[in-house]
Amino acid sequence: MREIRLFELDPGQTVFWQSPATEPPQSLQVLQGLLWLTVEGEHIDHWLGAGESFEIRGGQRVWLGTWREGARMRVSQPASTLCAPRRRSLRAGLRLAWRGVAARMTQRAVARLSRG
Known part of the structure; x- marks a missing residue:
């Protein structure tokens, strides 16, 4: 069994996400909209559309934001880490x-x- 959480970001909203270092990786999947994602220490940003996903490792500090429209996303533990x-x-x-x-x-x- 695994926990699945759903989140929505309003248009133009930016939030900070830090995964505890002791937690297993989490899979973030965009369900609707366009999501901007940047990871502390990386020199590139990621733009994820509906259906695309990104793995957040334990201890990573991540900023998530949207553009003109909001975004819906699902965060869960990937099946491979079970x-x-x-x-x-x-x-x-x-x-x-x-x-x-x-x-x-x-x-x-x-x-x-x-x-x-």
Whole structure:
């Protein structure tokens, strides 16, 4: 299950959006109108029309605005991130396994050097 939120911006309105750093990415999809989007630190702006989407990563600061007409948009968690915790657990497990291998290799190298 995922949360889906709907928003409407009035003509000429600009708002600030900051996704918490701990949150998974969110998918912003324009349902109606034309949406201007700029991400802090990026040198380009994005213009999204109806049916187009943009992924907002955790911790990103984004400004959203409209032109002459308002815009309706949907913000939701992308379906691809619903399985992310399982991948993170696997990744963490592999990272720990690699650290164990690296520690054993280091111990062997130190033992060989100490023998002369």
